[in-house]
Structure formats: C-alpha cells, structure tokens
Amino acid sequence: MSKPILKINNFSLAYQNLGQSFPALKNISLEIASGEKVALVGPSGCGKSTLAKMLMGLIQQQIKTDGQILWNSEDLTKFSQRRWQEVRGKEIAMIFQDPLTSLTPHIQVGKTLTESLKVHNLLGNESRINKAVTLLEEVQIPKADQRAKQYPFEFSGGMRQRVMIGSAISCKPQLLIADEPSTALDVITQEHILSLLREVADHATEHAMILITHDLAIVDGLCDRVIVMEQGEIVEDRATKELIRDPQADTTKQLLAAVPSLNTPIFPKEMAKDAPSLLKVENINLIYQSSSGLFKKRTESTHAVKDVSFDVKKGEILGLVGQSGSGKSSLLRAILQLKPATSGHIFLDGKDIMGLTGEDLRQTRQTMQLVFQDPQASLNERMTIGDAIAEPLLNFKVCSKEEAKERSREMLKQVALDPNWYYRYPHQLSGGQRQRVCIAKALILKPQILLCDEPVSALDVHVQDEILKLLEELRETYGLTMIFITHDLTVVRRIADRIMIMKTGEIVETLGAKEFLEKATHPYSKQLIHAIPQIEVEINKDGN
C-alpha cells in the first residue's frame, strides 16, 4: 500500500461553550492512503461531521484539541488561515450535505464551479469558462454550455449536488470529503448521485475519498474500507465486505440491522374486508397560482395535484410514495385544507368537509391530525415540549389546564419519553425525540385519522427504525387509520397495508403492500424499486 496522505494520531477534540467542555472526538487514530476510498459511518452525533470539518479547518466554534492530524506529514491543527486557503479546494475538497444552501445564490453556476481554480490561480479566465463546461459535462449535466450561465435557483436539488461535486473535483484534490452527499435527496436522485460519485471515484484512482454517511447500504460498492464511529470514538475499522459479512461492534450490528431492505419479509396486518371507508377523496385538483407584475397581471400556475381520487378504510394504513415534487405533500395539505384544493370533494366519515372555513374547519382538526416531516421546523422552539403537547387540548377546550398537563405527561410516557421532560425545550432533544413529541402532539386529541408527511426521512436509519416501531405500537393501541407519505419504499412496505405510487400529481399505481414487489407494472414503480440501495451480502453468501 502507498504512503498515507492523512495520518491522525490520538486526536481528541472538545467544544468549549459557556465555560463548559463538550467532548466530540476521543483519541481518534487512523490513516488514509492516497487512492483509498473510506466510509465514515455512525449514528448522528457520533462526531463524524466534526472530524470532517476539522480536516477542512471549518470549525468556527471555540475548541480544544489534543493530538495531531498529519496532512502529508504537516500538522494540520497548526495551520494558519493562509495555509488553509491554499489547502482548501486544492488539496482537500468537500461536498456538503445540503445542496440547496451550499451554492451562493447570486453567482452563476459556472463561476461557482471554477472558483477554486481561480483562487488557486490554476487557470486563466478564458480557459476557466471552457473548464466549467467540461466539468458540467463530467458530472453529467445536459446542455452544459447553457447551464454554466444559469443561477442555482434554476437547478433542481440533484443537479445542484452534481454542481457541488464538479466544483469539488475541479482542482483534482488529493482528498475528497463527501458529507452525507445524498441524504437530503430522494431515492431516485440519490441513486444518480451515488453512481456519479462511484464514477468519479473510479476515474480518479490516485485520489482518496472519505464518504460520511449514516447509511451502510450506500457504502457497499463505493468504498473499500469502513470506519464505524460511536460517541466520538472509532469502534470498528475494516474492509467493507468483511465488515458487512461479520460485524463485530454493537453499533455496526445496529446500523446493519437498521438498513431497510426489500428482502425482509413483511407481515401485513389482517384487515376486515368490509371495513367502512373513513376518508374518501374524489377528483382533487390543486393548482398553485403565482401572479407577478404591478399593472399587467401575469399568472403562472402549477398543477400540483391532478384529479386524484382514493379512499381509506377504517384501521388501514395507506402508503403514498413518490419522488420529491410529485405532489404528495400538496395532496396531504389539500386534504387537511392547510392549502385548500382548487376543486374536488373530501368526505370524512361520510361528511363533505371540502370548503369548510373558520370554526367548522377548526373543528374537523380534532379528527384529522398531521405529523410533519421535519420535527425541528414543526415545533415552536419557544414552547416547552409538554406545553406543546397539551396545546391542542386547551385550544379545543377539551379539559382544564391541570388535566391537560397530566394528559400531556401521560402522552410523553406513551411515546417512550420521560414525563419529567415536560419543561424541556425542543432544542434540548435529538431529532428522533422531537419526532416523538410531534407524534404525541398529534395523538393527544385521539384523532380518527393520522396523516404522516415523511415522518422518518429527516432521521437517521436506526432512529427511523425506532419511530416506525412506535407508530406500529400506537396503531395497535389506538386502532389508528393512517396515510403515510414517504419516498422510501422500504419504509412504506414495512408499515402500510396498501401502497399508492404518485408521479407528477397523478396516481400511477395502487397495490397491496404484500404483492407490491412482484406485481408492480408501471415503469415508474419499477424505477423506484430499483433505486433502493441494497447490501448485497445475501448474494455474496450464496456465492460463497
């Protein structure tokens, strides 16, 4: 093996805040040779992003470090600002998690792409423009010459991530760090980005890559070696195939177990065939209109939901699957009348609730509740979680303040949180705990139907697993009817009774969960199934 380009010796790091020390990394030692592709895996909060930021010199907070990080036998912890500017982009480059926010909005994509070339004086003005086009072609963006002159808002999420990758490889860095490059994207886009990364990695054999992720499934086929981290420490560091076949550390086992797989057998719940339908949706259309211009009105309309009809039986869980932008969230909002539908009918328990306003509408919300995708954004950060859970009871004047408090504590216990956390604020909880709070808040009114808008996609795999288990339990206890939206087929297969596939505002296929994998006929459904990252360990075992 060639000489290591990166060598970390007993490195520890602690954040300093308000006189307190929060250790983030403990005694990390590792080596990365040039050309090596390494995955850094672990649950959220294990310190993997901190390590990546440290390698890029991007930590803004006050920190205390111990040990060395040798970059080409230079100690990186002692770099000056100027030295960092030389290193960043040229020697070490990074791809960020969220492509939506990591491109400067007012700078043309072509310029962003070649910015590091300009900073490091590697190319002249003329050739930079050509280089930008070549880079865009390299990351497989069609009509590259036109695209280079466009601005980030004209690009979709997946394309922006391609631009980020292009920008990162523009200076041919010795080390490329990819921090959860596909987590914020939906399955199909994720698949495209991963294959691009794979191509980039194969192409540049002399360059090392660190891929940071919480999902072991995408590591397979991309990285030769996996480093598993847990609470700031390295717990396992082995070759990928070996690690998947024979995990040693508990964390690794948990991570592997949590990987959603299409191969796991599912146990669809027994449904009474003649169960009455609880929610019936007829010919829903939702058209967003945006108007601009002061005197002459120009209206642009987007047909987000096109003529959708379906019904949900009592006690059933309906899974709604589609890519981002397919109109599934819009449909949910139309049903809840957070964004009223343009036309159509919604029957709840036989009563048409379409077009209700004011107090009547408010009352229907006792029977329908929503769990949001991002628990962070859907909790009022200035309210204690207990108050947040009790809020619906007080808003509908269900019971007195004291009783609401009592019930809220009860609910905290139900979603497996400590009732003594009543006075905590959302920012003191982890993502999974926050989502439990959101679920508690939705369930406290004992609604007849619970709508879940991607409740697990913002969470990492094993938290996802816990939340799904919780939902399954709650379904048992409350006899809940649910509509469950996701872009992840493995999740929906596990929880739903029926699966509905949605594409560009239309429902393309509806099938029972059990028969979905075999009977799906629509090409889009097949594409979705194909895009799921899989650990091929079973097949390997057969081969052995």
Add this chain to the structure above:
Amino acid sequence: MLESHTPFQIFLKRFFSHRLALIGSFFLIAVGLGVVLIPEISPTDPSTTRPWLGMSPPGTQFPLCLSENQFKINEDPLTSPALKNAQSIVLELKGNEEQTEYRVVLRRGKIRTIQQGVTAYDEVSFKEGYSRLEAIDANGKVVTNLPPAIIKKGDKPPITWLQNKKQRVLIFRAYKEASNQQITIEMQGGICKSIQQNGNAIEQTSFDGKQIIDIKLDGKSGWRTFHFGSDQLGRDLFVRVFYGGRISVMVGLTATFVSLFIGLLYGTIAGYLGGKWDRLMMAFTDILYGLPFIFLVILLMVCFGRNLFMFFLALGAVQWLTMARIARGQVVVLRTREYLDAARMSGATTWNLIFKHLIPHTLGPVIVYTTLTVPVVIMEESFLAFLGLQIQYNNQMLDSWGALIKEGIDRLGNDGQQSWLLLFPASVMVITLVGLNALGDGLRDCLDPKEH
C-alpha cells in the same frame, strides 16, 4: 448527559459577560435610581424659589426655608416642609431694619410741621441711633445717604436734604439698625407650639429667607448645598434635573410602549395576512413615513393643546412605523414555517397563532429596537421642548431635560459664566442616552441566534 440551558439562561450568561451592556445598565440604573428616589434624596422640591440665591454656582449653601416664612402659635406655619417636619428650629436672623417715616411741610423755606403718622413733633433728632436716612420729594425722587441732622419746627431744614428750593413737602425715612435675633421654635405634629425671640416668648414671627444667618433643625444643620448650582429664580438645579428626568423618562417609556403596542400588532397582522392586505397595510405606513413628522407633531400639539396625553400619542404615532416594519419582516420569514401549520392543525385560532406562536418569535429584534427607541423619543421630546413646546399638565409647565437645556442655553451669559445651567442637565441626558444605546447594542448581541 450534557448540562442543558434554556434560551433564557443562555441569554443571562451572555449578558453578564457583555461589558458594553453592563456599563450601559450601570448608567441606566444610576440615573433610574436618581429619578425614582429624588424626593427621598432631596427635601426640597423643584419649584421652590429662593430669589436671593438666584444664579448661584454649584456648591453654594442654602437654608431649607422659603423666601417668606410665618409662624403663629397653635397654627399651621407657612414655611417649607423641612421646617414643618422638624421638632425644634433654632434660627439666627439678621434683624429687620426698622423704618420710621416723617412728613415735613415747608413754607417759605422753613419747617411748618413734622408728623409721623398722626403724631406731630416739634423737634426730631436724627443725629444718633440711625443707620441711614432717605428723603423723597413730591415726584418720588429718592435721595439716600443724607448726613445726620436735627430738625426743628420753624428752622430751615439742612440744605443737603432738599432737592430744590421751591419744595413744599419732604418725606424722610429713617432706618434703625436692628440687632441679630435668636429665634427658637418648638413644633409638634406640624403645628407651632411655642416661639421664643431672644429668650422671650412671643405669639408670632415672620422672617425672610435672606435674613437667615444660621439655621438648625433638631440640632442638625439646616443648610444644604446646590450640587448643580441654582437657576435665576434660585431653584435647585440638582432637584430640577432629576425631576425633569422623570418627565423625560416617562415620555420616553410611554411613547415607546405606545409605539411597541401599535407597531407590533400592526406589523404582525400585516405579515400574517400577507398578499394584498400586507401590501395595503405597508403602503399606508410608507405614506406616513413620507410625512415630515416633527411638523405633524407640532401641528397636533398646536391644535389639541400640549397636554401629557397628546404628547404620548403624538410621539408614539411617529415611532410605531419602524416597529411595524421590523415586526412584519420577522413574521414574513416565520409565516412559511412549518410549526405554524402544526399549530393550525392543533386547532389554534388566528389570535392564538398571532399571540402565542408569532409574537414571541419576533421579540428578540423588537426588544432591541425598543431600547433604541427610548433615547430617540427622549431626544425628540427634548427637541420639541427646545423649540418651546414643553409639556403642560394642569396648566403647569413640566420641565423635562430638553426644557432645562434650553433654559441653560438662554441663561448661559455672554461669557458662559453660568455654564452649570447647561452642563448638568446635558450631561445627565447624555449619560442616559449612551446607557440606553449601549444596552440596546448589548441586547442585540445577546439575543442574536447566530452567536450560539
């Protein structure tokens, strides 16, 4: 488990490590204590005049009495509260000059009659026992410092006493120097119980403030110092500055809260409604922005009088526009946030959303802007007072800092001899404004989430 902090605890920690904010708070607390506790600190009130001590520089001593004081046994005396509250008062007074007036009628240059009141005299000697003599002729012209003489009926008066030869009537005034008096007054429950003058009990006494040579109240000194000097009427500037501070601070706080209330509500509602309503409501504030506001305030005050209430309304009405913009800007960012949909789903009514879920989130910038508005309002009030548009209450002028500063400039003197009249009110005001600005800056830093 890591130790966790509520947002408020984090704020406190940061605040106490923010030097500028602490210095600002210290200034404000000092001025605030002065303004609140001034009646306790100083026994005099700002309208007490001591004309004989007008324009005294800082450090001048003054007795704690009024310019005219009257004591009668078993009656409520007419004097300052400090004297009324004392148990025993020991005074040393410069005696009053005793004045005797004589009317002399002349005929053919000779004295025909000498009269004092209704009593007629044949001969009066002014040789001894008088400190000074004055003569007044028929036109009211006064000649002072006459040489002493004896006048007799039928004689010619001394030639120096006459102003012209054809004079028919002369009025003489003879002044007798009185010795210093020692007055002891016993008081009980604000009622005068006994008065002794030089050891003799008397029924009543009255004296002027300027007569006082020494005063003792309950054995302690009855003298105080003009820390900031006095104005042309002999009012204590120290007391006036802090009483003026009450007006300024009250105007500042009240107008700010008026603007906070209107602006926060208006801005939040505009931002929450969005779309057409937002544009309409904000266009209205833009139009108001276009008006020259100081003229509007002057116009309002000319039309509706200069009472306190109008002042609050007028200044509040000027300040709420910016507050509305800030609140609206915050809400426009917040209104697309998912937690509002979540609140709607949990059955929150519109008012519920606005008060429970929107306004608390706008408070960071709003609190900061509030602390920065208070000095602006104080400045504006001072500016109006400077123009002569002071606040009135019950037809009394209320002297704010601005009014005091204006007075200080008016009475500065050609060479700035009375500089203390301007210096002290201006310094206290500057300290307050600097303190408020520092506190505002500090709060902005402490509440900024980016600093986390």
